[in-house]
Amino acid sequence: MRRLNLVAVLGSVAVLTLTAGCGGEAEGVEVVEPAVPIQLREMIENQTDSPLVATIRGAGQIGYLQPRTSRDGSEMVTTVRVQNNSSGPLAAFKIDEFWYDRAGDTVTGGSYRMTKPFMVGEIIEVELRIPRNSRMSRSNYEFTHKNGEIEATLFEEMDEPTPVEEEVEEDAEAENS
Helix, strand or coil, X not given: CHHHHHHHHHHHHHHHHHHHHCCCCCXXXXXXXXXXXXXXXXXXXXXXXXXXXXXXXXXXXXEEECCXXXXXXXXEEEEXXXXXXXXXXXXXXXXXEEEECCCCCEEEEEEEEXXXXXXXXXXXXXEEEEECCCCCCEEEEEEEECCEEEEEEEECCCCCCCCCHHHHHHHHHXXXX
């Protein structure tokens, strides 16, 4: 929806700019550039930094290591390492964790959603933090993406997570300072 609004506003700005620049000026008439809100300018600048990626539709394939759960104060912390083994990137990759009591009733849960496409071969490590409840007995995980379900395969071992490019650039800048 935001993208549609952005396109509509940019189209209006372009039409106004073209109309003003096509020699439609009369004597004594001042042409005023349309004001573009600061938030819109920032959105436009940020949009150009990330190229569009065609993501797959239908079932995707991932591999994951057995999730590790530990107690940290009043929270349960679950760490999951996941690799995209699909034929293309996954849009809005999501991990849901559900906790059940001994009777099988849902107690609580948490989720993680990637904001950028999950690229082919990329390995991520996700940390889910959920408030601890004394009735928690066991957990279950569900993997999905925007365009379908996920076929998940449990791996015995996996490489380290793929480093994020931005962090590498920031570290290089810090070393040069």
